[in-house]
Amino acid sequence: MASTTTSVETHKPIIEVHSATVRFCGDSGDGMQLAGTQMTNTSALIGNDIATFPDFPAEIRAPRGTKAGVSGFQIHFADTEIFTPGDRVDALVAMNPAALVTNLADLIPGGILIVNKDAFDEKSLKLAGYSGSPLEDGTLKAFQLFSVEMTRLTRLAVEGLGLSVKEADRCRNFYAMGLAFWLYDRPLDTTLRYIDAKFGKRPDVAEANRRALHAGYNYGETVEAFASQFRVNPAKLTPGKYRNITGNEATAWGLLAASKRSDCDLFYGTYPITPASDILHELAKHKNFGVRTFQAEDEIAAITSVIGAAFAGAMSVTGSSGPGIALKGEGIGLGVMTELPMLVINVQRGGPSTGLPTKTEQADLLQAVCGRNGECPAPVIAARSPADCFDVVLEAWRIAVRYMTPVFILTDGYIANGSEPWRIPEVDSLPSITVTHPGPITNGDKYLPYQRDERLSRPWAVPGTAGLQHRIGGLEKQDITGNVSYDPLNHEHMVHLRANKVAGIANDIPLQEVDGPEKGKLLVIGWGGTYGALATAVRKARAAGGAVAHCHLRYLNPMPRNLGEILKSYDKVLVPELNLGQLRLLLQGTYGVETVGLNKVQGKPFTVGEVEDKIKELLA
Amino acid sequence: MSTESALKVLTPGDFASDQDVRWCPGCGDYSILAQMKKVLAGIGAVRENTVFISGIGCSSRFPYYVDTYGIHSIHGRAPAVATGLKTVRPDLSVWVITGDGDGLSIGGNHLMHAIRRNLDMNIILFNNRIYGLTKGQYSPTSPLGKVTKSTPMGAIDNPLHPLSIAIGCEATFVARSIDVNIKHLEMVLHRAAEHRGTSFVEIYQNCNVFNDGAYNFATDRETKADTTLELEHGKPLIFGKDRNKGIRLHGMDPEVVELGKGISEDDLLFHDEKAPEPSLAYLLSRMRYPEFPEPIGVLRAVDAPRYEEMLNGQVAEAKKARGEGDLDKLFNSGDTWTVA
Ligand SMILES: Cc1ncc(C[n+]2csc(CCOP(=O)(O)OP(=O)(O)O)c2C)c(N)n1
Ligand code: SF4
Numbered sequence: 001m002a003s004t005t006t007s008v009e010t011h012k013p014i015i016e017v018h019s020a021t022v023r024f025c026g027d028s029g030d031g032m033q034l035a036g037t038q039m040t041n042t043s044a045l046i047g048n049d050i051a052t053f054p055d056f057p058a059e060i061r062a063p064r065g066t067k068a069g070v071s072g073f074q075i076h077f078a079d080t081e082i083f084t085p086g087d088r089v090d091a092l093v094a095m096n097p098a099a100l101v102t103n104l105a106d107l108i109p110g111g112i113l114i115v116n117k118d119a120f121d122e123k124s125l126k127l128a129g130y131s132g133s134p135l136e137d138g139t140l141k142a143f144q145l146f147s148v149e150m151t152r153l154t155r156l157a158v159e160g161l162g163l164s165v166k167e168a169d170r171c172r173n174f175y176a177m178g179l180a181f182w183l184y185d186r187p188l189d190t191t192l193r194y195i196d197a198k199f200g201k202r203p204d205v206a207e208a209n210r211r212a213l214h215a216g217y218n219y220g221e222t223v224e225a226f227a228s229q230f231r232v233n234p235a236k237l238t239p240g241k242y243r244n245i246t247g248n249e250a251t252a253w254g255l256l257a258a259s260k261r262s263d264c265d266l267f268y269g270t271y272p273i274t275p276a277s278d279i280l281h282e283l284a285k286h287k288n289f290g291v292r293t294f295q296a297e298d299e300i301a302a303i304t305s306v307i308g309a310a311f312a313g314a315m316s317v318t319g320s321s322g323p324g325i326a327l328k329g330e331g332i333g334l335g336v337m338t339e340l341p342m343l344v345i346n347v348q349r350g351g352p353s354t355g356l357p358t359k360t361e362q363a364d365l366l367q368a369v370c371g372r373n374g375e376c377p378a379p380v381i382a383a384r385s386p387a388d389c390f391d392v393v394l395e396a397w398r399i400a401v402r403y404m405t406p407v408f409i410l411t412d413g414y415i416a417n418g419s420e421p422w423r424i425p426e427v428d429s430l431p432s433i434t435v436t437h438p439g440p441i442t443n444g445d446k447y448l449p450y451q452r453d454e455r456l457s458r459p460w461a462v463p464g465t466a467g468l469q470h471r472i473g474g475l476e477k478q479d480i481t482g483n484v485s486y487d488p489l490n491h492e493h494m495v496h497l498r499a500n501k502v503a504g505i506a507n508d509i510p511l512q513e514v515d516g517p518e519k520g521k522l523l524v525i526g527w528g529g530t531y532g533a534l535a536t537a538v539r540k541a542r543a544a545g546g547a548v549a550h551c552h553l554r555y556l557n558p559m560p561r562n563l564g565e566i567l568k569s570y571d572k573v574l575v576p577e578l579n580l581g582q583l584r585l586l587l588q589g590t591y592g593v594e595t596v597g598l599n600k601v602q603g604k605p606f607t608v609g610e611v612e613d614k615i616k617e618l619l620a
Numbered sequence: 621m622s623t624e625s626a627l628k629v630l631t632p633g634d635f636a637s638d639q640d641v642r643w644c645p646g647c648g649d650y651s652i653l654a655q656m657k658k659v660l661a662g663i664g665a666v667r668e669n670t671v672f673i674s675g676i677g678c679s680s681r682f683p684y685y686v687d688t689y690g691i692h693s694i695h696g697r698a699p700a701v702a703t704g705l706k707t708v709r710p711d712l713s714v715w716v717i718t719g720d721g722d723g724l725s726i727g728g729n730h731l732m733h734a735i736r737r738n739l740d741m742n743i744i745l746f747n748n749r750i751y752g753l754t755k756g757q758y759s760p761t762s763p764l765g766k767v768t769k770s771t772p773m774g775a776i777d778n779p780l781h782p783l784s785i786a787i788g789c790e791a792t793f794v795a796r797s798i799d800v801n802i803k804h805l806e807m808v809l810h811r812a813a814e815h816r817g818t819s820f821v822e823i824y825q826n827c828n829v830f831n832d833g834a835y836n837f838a839t840d841r842e843t844k845a846d847t848t849l850e851l852e853h854g855k856p857l858i859f860g861k862d863r864n865k866g867i868r869l870h871g872m873d874p875e876v877v878e879l880g881k882g883i884s885e886d887d888l889l890f891h892d893e894k895a896p897e898p899s900l901a902y903l904l905s906r907m908r909y910p911e912f913p914e915p916i917g918v919l920r921a922v923d924a925p926r927y928e929e930m931l932n933g934q935v936a937e938a939k940k941a942r943g944e945g946d947l948d949k950l951f952n953s954g955d956t957w958t959v960a
Contacts, residue, residue: 045957190955234959243956253951260947267708287938289945292707292931297733301700304693304730308673308704311691312712316704334694424956427947440668463689463705463712466668471637471683473692474676483639484684 012221014185014229019078021086022180024173025103026095026116027064028057028071031173035093036073038177042190044244044421047234048077051532053085053605054417058274058357065119065127067098077184079233083385083532085418087607091183093176095119095150097128113143114179116172118151146225150175150216157215158208167205171212178216185231188213238423245422247386247415248275251319251345252282254393256289259315262397262433267309267316269294269302274357275413276319276347299324303331303344310340311472313437313462315397319345321413322364323354326371332406333372336498338472339450339458341400341407343393344378348412348528350603359603360414362528363579368408369557369586375495377502379403380557382410384531387422389415392554398433403505404457410556412578414605415529436460441467449482455508456501503558512560516542516549522618523570525595527553527583530576530606537611546619556586564591572618574598576611632657635667637687648799648825649679652746655802657686659809670713673702675727677719678753679746679825696727699734699743703927706739710928713813714741721751724760724780735789737927738817744809745782745820748827749834756830768830783905783919786820787898793819794901794920799826800839804850804916811918817926837909838916847909851917856888859913867912874903876912893921 024035033054040052053074062069076086091112094100096119107113120133134140135147154175158168174191181188191213199206220226245253259266268283268291270276284293292314296302302318310316320328325346335342348364350356364371368380379399383392389411400407438459441447449470450458461468470482478485479493514523516538526534531552538550551566553559567573567587575584576598584595598614600606635657643649660670670688674680676695683690689712693701698716706714716734723731723745734743750768751757757770761782765774786794793815797808805823812819824835837847849859849867857867858879866888868877877883892900901920908914939945 041955045955047957047959237959239959241952241956241958243951243954253947256945256950257947260945265708267704269704286945286950287935288942289947290935290939292935294704294707294931296700296703297729300697301703301730301733304697304700305704305707307693308691308701308706309708310704311671311689311701312705312708314704314708330694331697338691424951427951463671463709464669469637469667469687469689471672471690471692473683473690474694475692 012226012228014231016231016233018080018232019076019082020091020184020230020232021074021076021089022091022093022184023072023074023089023103023106024093024176024180025070025072025099026173027099028061028069029064030071030095031170032071032073032095035173035177035180036075038191038194039180039186040075040419041244042181042186043075043077043232044242045190046186048079048232049082049235049237050075050077050244050420051082051085052076052419053414056358065096065098065124067102067128070099070102072099072103077232079235081235081237083535084605084608087609091180093180095172095176097124097130097134100134101128101130107143109142111143112146112183113140114146114148114176116150116176117147118149148179148219153215153219154212157211161204161208163204163208168208171208174209174212175216178213178218179220182217182220183226183229185229188217237421240423242421242423244419245387245390246278246417246419247383247389247411248278248347248417249282250387250389250422251393251409251411251416252279254390255283255317256286256291257390257427257430258394258397258433259289259291260427261394261430262315262401262435264313264315264435266291267294267306267314268292268319269296269305269309269316270319271296271299271302271324273321273324275349275416276321276324276345278416279319279345279347299327300331303328303335306342307331307335307338307340310335310342311338311463313460316341317343317345319347321347321349322351322367325364325367329372332378333374333376334474335406336372336376336378337474337477339404341404341460343396343400343407343409345409345411347416348410350601356603358413360412360529360605361578361601361603362412362530363582363601364410365527365556365579365582366585368410375499377499378406378408378557379502379505380408380410381555382528382553383415384528384552384554386415386418386420390422394431394433398431399505399508401433401435401460402457402508403455403501404460405502410528412529437462437465438468440465448480450477451480452497456497456504506558506561509555509560511562512551512553512566514549514551514566517547518549519569520547520549521570522546522548522572522574522615523551523567524548524574524576524611524615525551525553525567525583525587526576527556530578533606533608533611534576536608537615540608540612541615541619546615548615548619553583556583559590567591567593572596574614574618576606576614578605630661630665630667632661635660635665635686635688637685639684641685642681643678644829646828647678648748648827649682649746651799651802652744652805652823652825653682653685655805655809658806659813660686662810663813665713669711670715671705672715672717673698673705674717675719675722676753677722677751678827679717679719680722682717696722696725697730698722699727699730702741703734703737703739706741707928707931710740710932716741716743718743718745719752720745720747720749720761720782721759724782724785732785732789735786735791735818735820738790738792738924739927740816740818742812742819742821744812745822746825747782747822748825748831750827750831752827752830781905782822784902787902787905787920790898791820791920792817792922792924793918794905795819795918796822796824796916798824798835798838798916801916808917811921815921817924838914847913849913849915851891851893851904851915851919853891853893853918856885856890858885858888867907874907874912893918896922
């Protein structure tokens with residue numbers, strides 16, 4: 001499908017392609033995340049649809065040059081709508097042998113392989129487990145290999161600026177970027193602006209990075225090695241103004257927006273944990289939005305501080321990842337018992353225990369739905385993509401205040417760190433969220449803190465309001481009065497009340513939509529961050545003639561009213577999940593339907609191919 | 621908002637809730653509750669602007685018995701709950717009620733951090749040196765060798781000393797009193813309420829069911845003058861039925877001396893609750909019966925910045941420097957592009 005045109009500005013032909021996937025990989029000190037982010041921003045700005053997948057080691061500094069220290073960033077850009085960062089890569093930039101050996105399997109046959117030749121010395125080769133140099137022994141024959149002396153050429157480019165060798169070498173990622181930018185015909189100005197902003201205080205370093213970037217670009221342009229450039233035209237996205245956004249950014253901004261739209265000051269109580277910490281970092285920057293961020297001494301203090309802040313009338317939120325959510329369990333129970341609105345964000349990572357801190361997984365679903373003592377129902381909703389985190393947060397806060405309950409938001413490491421274009425909303429067009437607090441009682445009437453409205457929701461009375469003095473807590477409450485009660489039948493009644501309140505939310509959420517035929521051979525149902533892979537795989541399967549539909553759940557507790565019906569409309573139901581079958585268990589338990597699982601727990605997202613293969617197998 | 625209660629002068633009775641108090645008859649908690657209600661009335665507290673937050677334990681039932689706002693939270697976490705509340709609502713008067721097990725065992729971490737942050741709140745630790753609610757296990761303040769259901773051969777954990785811990789956490793207000801010493805207790809609670817910053821008060825509390833008489837030495841009419849020492853700012857450390865004994869510094873260590881026989885008041889240690897360095901307060905917190913009389917009263921009361929003021933100050937400062945947050949501006953900042 002590629003067409004060749006000769007560009008005016010360059011001397012080499014440009015081949016137009018619909019999409020491309022590029023991965024930068026190197027040692028974790030090599031600045032690969034920065035390289036990837038720069039290419040992402042530039043691609044977004046020229047109007048491509050994009051999806052990214054940063055992948056980095058848990059060790060901050062594994063020994064240099066080892067496989068454990070390899071850090072990568074993958075970016076997929078296209079002239080059509082895309083949902084995933086791509087299964088395999090068209091071009092791989094490997095800064096050392098360890099990066100090459102750990103990433104090569106993902107490069108398509110005939111793909112472009114750019115390596116830093118200078119890093120292929122004996123020691124590095126050995127660290128990567130090579131006995132000889134793959135650059136010389138013909139093992140890379142299947143690829144278009146470009147072996148570039150990046151270290152030497154970068155040093156040359158920055159000569160005369162008075163930088164130390166170490167400082168000079170730190171510019172290598174800009175050299176690599178320059179080359180990749182040339183290869184895919186990306187303009188340099190976004191990155192040049194970034195350099196100005198970032199290194200403005202060190203003019204020598206800024207100049208060095210600028211020179212390295214240009215040197216890489218010019219290398220592609222000048223050197224005879226590369227026969228052609230590639231071009232990916234802008235995508236036809238929904239008209240509007242866009243920016244690039246990561247899931248954690250979208251979550252933080254969603255919180256700011258929900259706070260604004262409910263006219264309720266935000267309190268974010270948390271304890272740092274990968275991959276959730278960036279939400280805290282982002283919010284801490286925006287104190288002028290009235291955000292109070294509280295870095296507590298641990299997760300238990302984080303959730304209990306949130307309970308105190310919720311009692312006080314704030315929009316109270318905590319965020320963490322699985323291990324931290326485990327610690328918060330008792331406090332969330334108190335939140336459910338006291339029926340105060342609050343949000344609990346779980347940016348899932350590989351588990352159990354400390355597990356795989358920097359890798360993604362979807363194995364905390366049952367923790368969110370059931371992981372507390374007693375009958376402890378809480379709504380659970382999940383974001384499906386980086387930009388979707390924004391909408392999910394607003395929706396979660398709407399439910400929390402309408403139903404006076406903690407609400408779980410599930411995202412995961414993959415969408416939290418990944419990015420995509422986000423159509424910037426007008427703030428005034430965002431849904432407004434109504435928060436009401438009962439006013440003072442001055443005629444001596446007794447305030448009834450556990451009296452309920454038609455949604456079974458109790459009032460949110462805040463301290464400082466005369467006549468509404470009341471005490472809440474973890475002990476069972478008498479219906480209506482809220483007094484402590486050990487009456488067995490009252491307890492059973494209250495257990496039902498709390499359960500019915502949460503179950504009733506089903507009447508307040510949209511019906512489940514299905515992408516594809518309403519009936520048919522196969523339904524693929526998923527939740528959360530697997531959206532992109534499932535949507536792409538199902539569309540491909542349908543394009544190939546399969547009667548396959550895709551249904552992606554945002555609401556996991558309660559589930560949409562029409563879900564049971566949907567599940568019964570297909571011969572087979574496939575449930576792909578990055579766990580051993582947690583949604584399947586819930587579907588089976590709730591609707592009694594037979595399902596087939598596709599399960600992967602490798603700390604990595606699904607590739608489209610994996611899902612496609614399973615679909616084919618089930619359709620056969 | 622609170623027209624009625626702001627105008628009317630409230631009495632201790634006005635702070636009683638409509639709930640039956642369910643402590644064992646004779647429990648020291650009753651006295652503490654009674655003095656607290658007196659203090660609330662005395663300081664002109666407004667019911668709706670007062671919040672009691674507790675953890676779990678007998679003492680932590682306290683919030684149910686006062687007609688204010690309250691949270692009976694979970695075991696050990698009251699200081700953190702209070703932190704969230706106070707940062708959002710600095711205008712409220714916040715009291716944390718905790719026990720020796722609740723505050724020092726499961727909640728030790730939160731207690732430590734609440735104290736060092738110095739939010740303007742009062743932490744009242746009821747120390748009965750036992751777990752009451754769970755029926756008589758030893759607690760972090762039980763002495764070595766203490767025989768309980770969980771330590772039939774005697775406790776082998778070194779006890780913690782709440783005041784020393786508080787001082788180690790840079791507490792700005794540290795005091796101790798005794799449940800049955802009602803005038804003194806009222807005075808200490810009053811001082812705590814007036815302090816701006818976290819006040820930490822340890823109250824010796826008798827659990828007559830599981831640890832009866834743990835503080836007999838300090839409450840016995842016959843001995844208490846010789847076994848306790850009432851601290852007064854600027855006054856020498858004098859004690860004893862005949863006020864003839866004092867504490868003097870011998871090198872770095874305190875020693876008990878008798879007045880007369882060549883020793884005058886001027887040779888004694890003078891109490892300075894406002895000393896910027898907490899060394900004296902720490903030394904006092906280490907004085908233990910039977911070698912020493914145990915000090916009661918205010919060990920330390922100094923002024924320092926408060927967390928909620930600094931946090932809200934940063935919010936205000938950010939608004940001033942950058943203007944009230946504008947979401948549209950934020951969303952449209954940085955690199956954007958338009959699809960037509
Ligand atoms: C998470 C948790 N662990 C254990 C308990 C059981 N428990 C309740 S109160 C208590 C000890 C209370 O002792 P203390 O703080 O000294 O209070 P007291 O009852 O003596 O006033 C324990 C262990 C609990 N409620 N929650
Ligand atoms: S068990 Fe002890 S502390 Fe608890 S109420 Fe009874 S006497 Fe008081």
